[in-house]
Amino acid sequence: MAAGTGSGRTISSTFAPVRNYLLAPSWLVIGIFLLVPVLLMLVYSFLTKEFRGGVIWEFSLAAYDQFLFDRGLFGDDPPKIEWAYITIFARSIVQATGATILCLLIGFPTAYYIATRPTKTRAVWLFLVTIPYWVNLLIRTVSMKFLIRDNGPLNDALMGIGLFDSPLQLINTNTAVQLGLFYSYLPFMVLPIYAALERYNFAFSEAASDLYAPKWTILRWILIPVVKPGIIAGCILVFVPSLGAFLAPDLLGGAKTFMIGSLIEEQFKGNAGNWPFGAAASMILLSMVLVVLMFYARAQARDQV
Amino acid sequence: MTAPAVALKNVRKDFGTFTALRDVSFDIADNEFFTLLGPSGCGKTTLLRMIAGFEETTAGAIFLYGDEIENLPPDKRPVNTVFQNYALFPHMNVADNIGFGLRMLRWSDADIAARVKQMVAMVKLDSFAHRMPSQLSGGQQQRVALARAMAPKPKVLLLDEPLSALDLKLRQEMRAELKELQRDTGITFIFVTHDQEEALSMSDRIAVMSAGEVQQIGTPSEIYEFPANRFVADFIGETNLLAATVQSVDEHRIDCVLAGGETITALANQPAAPGQTGYISIRPEQLTLTGSKPSGDSLPGTLDGAVYLGTDTQYTVTLAGDLRLTVRMQNSQTGAVPLQHGGPVHVSIADHAARFLVD
Amino acid sequence: MRSRFDIRHYSGFFAITCACLFILYAPLIVVMIYSFNDSLSITTWGGFSLRWYADVFTGPESEKFKLAAWNSLSIAVMAASVATVIATAAAIGMIRGGKFKGKSASFALISLPIMVPEIVTAVATLIFFSAIGFQLGTLSILVAHIVFCIPFAYLPIAARLQGIEASYEEAAQDLYAGRWPTFRYVLMPIMGPGIVSGFLLAFIISLDDFIITNFIKGAGVETLPTAIFGSVKQGIKPNIMALSTLMLVFSIALVTLSYFIGKRGADPDTTA
Numbered sequence: 001m002a003a004g005t006g007s008g009r010t011i012s013s014t015f016a017p018v019r020n021y022l023l024a025p026s027w028l029v030i031g032i033f034l035l036v037p038v039l040l041m042l043v044y045s046f047l048t049k050e051f052r053g054g055v056i057w058e059f060s061l062a063a064y065d066q067f068l069f070d071r072g073l074f075g076d077d078p079p080k081i082e083w084a085y086i087t088i089f090a091r092s093i094v095q096a097t098g099a100t101i102l103c104l105l106i107g108f109p110t111a112y113y114i115a116t117r118p119t120k121t122r123a124v125w126l127f128l129v130t131i132p133y134w135v136n137l138l139i140r141t142v143s144m145k146f147l148i149r150d151n152g153p154l155n156d157a158l159m160g161i162g163l164f165d166s167p168l169q170l171i172n173t174n175t176a177v178q179l180g181l182f183y184s185y186l187p188f189m190v191l192p193i194y195a196a197l198e199r200y201n202f203a204f205s206e207a208a209s210d211l212y213a214p215k216w217t218i219l220r221w222i223l224i225p226v227v228k229p230g231i232i233a234g235c236i237l238v239f240v241p242s243l244g245a246f247l248a249p250d251l252l253g254g255a256k257t258f259m260i261g262s263l264i265e266e267q268f269k270g271n272a273g274n275w276p277f278g279a280a281a282s283m284i285l286l287s288m289v290l291v292v293l294m295f296y297a298r299a300q301a302r303d304q305v
Numbered sequence: 306m307t308a309p310a311v312a313l314k315n316v317r318k319d320f321g322t323f324t325a326l327r328d329v330s331f332d333i334a335d336n337e338f339f340t341l342l343g344p345s346g347c348g349k350t351t352l353l354r355m356i357a358g359f360e361e362t363t364a365g366a367i368f369l370y371g372d373e374i375e376n377l378p379p380d381k382r383p384v385n386t387v388f389q390n391y392a393l394f395p396h397m398n399v400a401d402n403i404g405f406g407l408r409m410l411r412w413s414d415a416d417i418a419a420r421v422k423q424m425v426a427m428v429k430l431d432s433f434a435h436r437m438p439s440q441l442s443g444g445q446q447q448r449v450a451l452a453r454a455m456a457p458k459p460k461v462l463l464l465d466e467p468l469s470a471l472d473l474k475l476r477q478e479m480r481a482e483l484k485e486l487q488r489d490t491g492i493t494f495i496f497v498t499h500d501q502e503e504a505l506s507m508s509d510r511i512a513v514m515s516a517g518e519v520q521q522i523g524t525p526s527e528i529y530e531f532p533a534n535r536f537v538a539d540f541i542g543e544t545n546l547l548a549a550t551v552q553s554v555d556e557h558r559i560d561c562v563l564a565g566g567e568t569i570t571a572l573a574n575q576p577a578a579p580g581q582t583g584y585i586s587i588r589p590e591q592l593t594l595t596g597s598k599p600s601g602d603s604l605p606g607t608l609d610g611a612v613y614l615g616t617d618t619q620y621t622v623t624l625a626g627d628l629r630l631t632v633r634m635q636n637s638q639t640g641a642v643p644l645q646h647g648g649p650v651h652v653s654i655a656d657h658a659a660r661f662l663v664d
Numbered sequence: 665m666r667s668r669f670d671i672r673h674y675s676g677f678f679a680i681t682c683a684c685l686f687i688l689y690a691p692l693i694v695v696m697i698y699s700f701n702d703s704l705s706i707t708t709w710g711g712f713s714l715r716w717y718a719d720v721f722t723g724p725e726s727e728k729f730k731l732a733a734w735n736s737l738s739i740a741v742m743a744a745s746v747a748t749v750i751a752t753a754a755a756i757g758m759i760r761g762g763k764f765k766g767k768s769a770s771f772a773l774i775s776l777p778i779m780v781p782e783i784v785t786a787v788a789t790l791i792f793f794s795a796i797g798f799q800l801g802t803l804s805i806l807v808a809h810i811v812f813c814i815p816f817a818y819l820p821i822a823a824r825l826q827g828i829e830a831s832y833e834e835a836a837q838d839l840y841a842g843r844w845p846t847f848r849y850v851l852m853p854i855m856g857p858g859i860v861s862g863f864l865l866a867f868i869i870s871l872d873d874f875i876i877t878n879f880i881k882g883a884g885v886e887t888l889p890t891a892i893f894g895s896v897k898q899g900i901k902p903n904i905m906a907l908s909t910l911m912l913v914f915s916i917a918l919v920t921l922s923y924f925i926g927k928r929g930a931d932p933d934t935t936a
Contacts, residue, residue: 014837014846015756029750030774041791125681128685131916143694379837392831454839
């Protein structure tokens, strides 16, 4: 290892003596206003609820118990498994997985098509994909709601060309939420895959082709394995925010399409909420995300060897 | 008695478990064009960066004109560097680049302007003062880097492979220019390179380095003609290295026996004792090939191949004991001698050309 | 010139790309078109008109929108500025600070706001502020926005800094510049485009935020997203479409700006 041959690519340490001063503001701000709050949230999830919102400082497992068991109205029935919240979490996972798959199916070919354009037009295509990423998510979700509502433009168009006789009931369905998530996070899938494909050396494909591999075999066994880190990054970037999404299920869905985000939000609105329960649901969501991220970090570490 | 420009005392540098330099000590004199020569990874750039202040010493001390500079950061050391990739500030034009050091030293605007003008003229870039670095050719950028480093009148100028990014022709021109510049300004130059031709053509003295240690320090001719060891002989120029055993010693003249049984007389710059093993080093151009046995001493062998190189032809000869020799002869001489491939040949060694090296 | 044997070409990918862009743009374009609808109903087309744009600025809800817009913009400018300064310092510490213990922990902390789901950040922040008795309002929104803007500002700045060779700073130090002048005269100008991109990204992210703001805004304080969300709850009205279109145009203007800034300073090391 030629650590000190100094051709400019060694680890630079020009600001090493003042490193701690440079890093301290970010450590302090994020530490105090995010890390401490998350830890506090963990504590809250083990406290007793106060009926006007807020907590009483008494240890309790009630929040987690409520999540898993139904003990009747007065809490003294024999515990039964409470399916309501488990269903909401399961639905969230299914929705997020579905959105991720949809985004991948559309996003990969798009990223590939853009990456294989000549440099000049490539910038334009990329620009077109980037714009929606920068447009306010609320506005985009509202626009989607406007488009797919019962007597909205989409149904007008579908009935106009005679595909359906009566309006397609999309709004307030799981399909609408799925569509909304897919639409919300599609650019998150395209951009990292594009970045990986841009660095892909097409000489690999040519070599495979020279060695008698047909095109789709090249795609499956050469190209996709090489750009896999980009694909995984895209999947994470879609899956994680979809799992905790609030706007799409809230605006496009209804009571039957409830997801984790809406469940949590409900616990903190007005006086009817249950803070420990909301904190517990947040903790469960956070743990799920951390598991996914750890899986990602391990996959990445493996790829780098 | 003036102190040396740079004095290194037992300098050591570790990067974690890797030792880049081990116990390096030598002096560089005032006004000297001194070159650190070695293959990549030998520690030469690390040593230069330690003099500049970009790397700290693990042990030992560095003195600049008698003052220890170990505790000074780079911006407090009166030495300047010409970087390998020039590192011209991309957002400043030529004049601002050259004036940067002076601005940091708080020279007055008028003095800076005058000095920049002088430096721009020195490197013959008068009409380029307001160009941006990206608008210059590689050779021009090189000159700006040189002018920028020399503008603050450093006590020592450090050059980190400054010619490696240039093409061959420009590189050869710049060699002459650099040497001239050094002679005119009288500034001590410490030049790092892996190119032996560059080192031999410009330097007053060369330090040949390998694996974090100095192998030999000397003038170009000393290093070429009396290499201190096998590494130096092999690294500087081409040479034939033949394993040999000492037979008898007569001061610096040593008779050695080769694997095939032939005896060769060689010079040694280290004491040797009979029975000792080592290497005989002979430069290819010191050997002559003839078809018939010449009048003086010669070694018989078989011609294996010839490669035509324009001015020279390079022959490969196998001697008894399966020893291989490379012989290089000018084409004007060999034109008359038809040598047969696979045929018997005789190799004669020029007087005082063989060197005995302890491994 | 595409040959039949072009191994880069997969049939169908172009069609999917078009579908992708159609999906991304159709809802936005539909809303844009309907924002010019001269009709009280959002379902029927009543001819072209700018009345809903006038309504945004002078209508019954205009005061609410103006105040919300002012809150949104002022919070975004302040949050993005502070986050950019913090992120720039952090990027230099991380990328020019040499090897150090806790580097990956430090990176994990800086990227924490991106890793944690927004709704969880919202809950945690609300709990924290209520536990320490911090008054919910503009200031609480600002603090929360600074926190989650830091990684968004950090990423482009760090990416840019990674592409800058350390020899520029070494050259500056070699030419007698101390640490601060090295940053001020050499490093900052070269990493400038990265800093601007980081600021713009942080600015957009702050402007865009709904979930966290909604949790901790307290009574009476609205930003544009929370105001729009409140209106939309009662149904999409034409003035909301006009307002959305305005915000959309603003966003596109910002992307275009950042695109050109990024393009101008694309490669810091192409001095040759």
